[in-house]
Amino acid sequence: MVPVKxxxxxxxxxxxxxxxxxxxxxxxxxxxxxxxxxxxLPAAVVCDDQGVADWAARHGAxxxxxxxxxxxxxxxxxxxxxxxxxxxxxxxxHGDLPRAxxxxxxxxxxNGVTLVPDRRxxxxxxxxIPAGAGFRxxxxxxxxxxHLDEATRLGxxxxxxxxxxxxxxxxxxxxxxxxxxxxxx
Numbered sequence: 001m002v003p004v005k006x007x008x009x010x011x012x013x014x015x016x017x018x019x020x021x022x023x024x025x026x027x028x029x030x031x032x033x034x035x036x037x038x039x040x041l042p043a044a045v046v047c048d049d050q051g052v053a054d055w056a057a058r059h060g061a062x063x064x065x066x067x068x069x070x071x072x073x074x075x076x077x078x079x080x081x082x083x084x085x086x087x088x089x090x091x092x093x094h095g096d097l098p099r100a101x102x103x104x105x106x107x108x109x110x111n112g113v114t115l116v117p118d119r120r121x122x123x124x125x126x127x128x129i130p131a132g133a134g135f136r137x138x139x140x141x142x143x144x145x146x147h148l149d150e151a152t153r154l155g156x157x158x159x160x161x162x163x164x165x166x167x168x169x170x171x172x173x174x175x176x177x178x179x180x181x182x183x184x185x
Contacts, residue, residue, distance in 0.1 A: 001064070001078050003071060004031050004056070004095045006049035011096070017173035028055065029184050030170065031095035035059050039104035041091070046078035072137045083131035091128045092137075098182045099165040112157035117144040119167040126166050130156070 004010075008020065010027035018026065035043050035056075045056035048067035056063050064081045066074035079090050091106050106114050106128040113135070116126035124143045129135045133154055138146040151158035168178055179185040 001044045034100045037100035037103045093126045113151040114159045116166045
């Protein structure tokens with residue numbers, strides 16, 4: 001599952017380096033990379049924007065509508081929606097991973113949690129969780145530690161996967177330098 005903000009509203013922290021139309025194109029292209037990285041897994045996009053919903057449907061993804069819930073609420077809504085439909089495990093991958101690859105490898109059969117931190121060990125770029133576990137998401141600065149704590153609270157074994165491709169996200173202008181060689185630069 002990929003949470004995706006309206007492309008026109010995405011990546012505002014990049015405004016000093018990119019004008020709005022370029023930020024929107026970059027956000028859409030990165031989200032497309034993340035969907036492609038799902039491999040053979042079914043993909044869902046959780047959003048509150050009709051343009052994103054239409055884009056997701058064109059890319060063959062399920063659309064989970066979650067208006068006005070913010071990132072944490074939208075992700076929890078999406079996980080619950082998928083669980084009600086019989087999905088056992090959800091991989092939540094953020095849409096700003098320009099080097100995303102191999103997400104299907106996180107589709108483990110056990111009941112544990114796998115977390116992929118960002119390259120600063122601060123944020124959580126990818127989380128693989130049992131859909132029915134009641135996992136509470138807490139994105140924002142320091143989310144990686146909070147998500148590890150949440151796995152502990154639920155009594156779920158946690159695995160940390162350090163993956164340089166999945167660890168690279170684009171949040172601030174200095175991150176744009178890392179787009180070299182991705183075709184997104």
